Amino acid sequence: xxxxxxxxxxxxxxxxxxxxxxxxxxxxxxxxxxxxxxxxxxxxxxxxxxxxxxxxxxxxxxxxxxxxxxxxxxxxxxxxxxxxxxxxxxxxxxxxxxxxxxxxxxxxxxxxxxxxxxxxxxxxxxxxxxxxxxxxxxxxxxxxxxxxxxxxxxxxxxxxxxxxxxxxxxxxxxxxxxxxxxxxxxxxxxxxxxxxxxxxxxxxxxxxxxxxxxxxxxxxxxxxxxxxxxxxxxxxxxxxxxxxxxxxxxxxxxxxxxxxxxxxxxxxxxxxxxxxxxxxxxxxxxxxxxxxxxxxxxxxxxxxxxxxxxxxxxxxxxxxxxxxxxxxxxxxxxxxxxxxxxxxxxxxxxxxxxxxxxxxxxxxxxxxxxxxxxxxxxxxxxxxxxxxxxxxxxxxxxxxxxxxxxxxxxxxxxxxxxxxxxxxxxxxxxxxx
Numbered sequence: 001x002x003x004x005x006x007x008x009x010x011x012x013x014x015x016x017x018x019x020x021x022x023x024x025x026x027x028x029x030x031x032x033x034x035x036x037x038x039x040x041x042x043x044x045x046x047x048x049x050x051x052x053x054x055x056x057x058x059x060x061x062x063x064x065x066x067x068x069x070x071x072x073x074x075x076x077x078x079x080x081x082x083x084x085x086x087x088x089x090x091x092x093x094x095x096x097x098x099x100x101x102x103x104x105x106x107x108x109x110x111x112x113x114x115x116x117x118x119x120x121x122x123x124x125x126x127x128x129x130x131x132x133x134x135x136x137x138x139x140x141x142x143x144x145x146x147x148x149x150x151x152x153x154x155x156x157x158x159x160x161x162x163x164x165x166x167x168x169x170x171x172x173x174x175x176x177x178x179x180x181x182x183x184x185x186x187x188x189x190x191x192x193x194x195x196x197x198x199x200x201x202x203x204x205x206x207x208x209x210x211x212x213x214x215x216x217x218x219x220x221x222x223x224x225x226x227x228x229x230x231x232x233x234x235x236x237x238x239x240x241x242x243x244x245x246x247x248x249x250x251x252x253x254x255x256x257x258x259x260x261x262x263x264x265x266x267x268x269x270x271x272x273x274x275x276x277x278x279x280x281x282x283x284x285x286x287x288x289x290x291x292x293x294x295x296x297x298x299x300x301x302x303x304x305x306x307x308x309x310x311x312x313x314x315x316x317x318x319x320x321x322x323x324x325x326x327x328x329x330x331x332x333x334x335x336x337x338x339x340x341x342x343x344x345x346x347x348x349x350x351x352x353x354x355x356x357x358x359x360x361x362x363x364x365x366x367x368x369x370x371x372x373x374x375x376x377x378x379x380x381x382x383x384x385x386x387x388x389x390x391x392x393x394x395x396x397x398x399x400x401x402x403x404x405x406x407x408x409x410x411x412x413x414x415x416x417x418x419x420x421x422x423x424x425x426x427x428x429x430x431x432x433x
Contacts, residue, residue: 019096115171
């Protein structure tokens with residue numbers, strides 16, 4: 001038996017960082033790659049124009065993956081004599097898993113869940129979400145195939161199955177990979193305290209006793225904050241349902257007060273729950289309303305800031321004037337995205353995992369201080385998209401893997417596997433199963 005007749009797994013990126021995993025599974029003349037994100041490093045202060053291929057490789061923002069990237073970008077041809085069958089997969093929308101998808105060679109099929117496939121082109125409409133594809137306008141998004149959940153996708157000798165999961169990115173999925181002799185499961189980003197824990201448990205059941213379980217471990221990245229009641233990871237709502245309930249509670253407790261909010265663009269399900277449960281009428285910024293219309297064909301009330309471009313697909317009857325929102329103190333819960341100086345003194349702003357994302361981002365502290373200067377109450381209502389330490393243990397216990405590979409964490413060594421081996425691969429390392 002030669003190496004080509006064995007299952008190999010190569011880890012190109014995202015091992016000791018929050019995000020950016022790039023992993024290849026290969027067997028014989030077939031191989032697949034997952035995910036295609038970029039490590040988030042705001043301290044580098046790189047603009048989209050700065051993010052050329054050489055810079056991305058230099059700072060290890062992406063993996064140096066052979067035989068998958070577009071030769072027009074790398075200057076290196078794909079070895080098609082060696083690799084007869086290839087495919088790629090993206091677990092969810094977040095940029096640390098999707099931003100580099102346009103770097104993939106155009107002839108290699110790219111699979112993801114249906115919702116992700118619908119939202120990504122809409123998010124990249126202005127070319128400010130994904131890295132650009134060679135030879136195309138900046139707003140171009142390469143072809144994405146919406147995989148049918150749980151249905152096998154054949155890539156030569158390899159079979160992929162895309163399973164619905166739960167994360168704070170709408171439409172997040174997990175992956176089960178089968179070669180002729182091994183089964184590998186990859187969680188993507190995962191949690192048990194979201195809207196769909198039942199989906200997660202079904203995925204874990206399908207992955208039970210797999211030969212290799214690749215798990216994201218964000219929840220063990222800050223051991224020094226483990227028992228700190230004031231830490232970002234352990235305060236606030238315990239789950240997504242409780243988060244929405246707290247927003248509704250704030251609305252009811254403040255019947256005569258301007259209330260605004262913001263969420264992360266890809267956290268669509270949280271936004272839809274807020275709209276559904278809010279006692280006030282929710283009004284979205286026009287760009288967010290356009291995203292929901294363009295990707296999901298859903299219509300919601302919206303407003304424009306002064307001098308903003310208008311979207312032809314939005315229903316004019318649903319528009320609310322910006323001035324009416326500024327004057328309001330009881331009828332609307334509306335999304336504030338900029339021009340915060342226009343807001344009323346004494347108002348309440350709810351920051352729900354929107355950008356800037358937290359203390360690790362240099363922009364966060366001055367952002368919060370702006371509201372204090374304006375005498376606007378700043379309420380950070382967060383719910384992590386990641387399993388915490390106890391949930392990670394539960395997830396591993398449901399799978400009982402032969403080999404555990406922690407990725408997507410600052411401290412992979414803190415993940416343990418009571419059911420078999422744990423391997424902490426180095427960047428670029430290949431494991432032969």
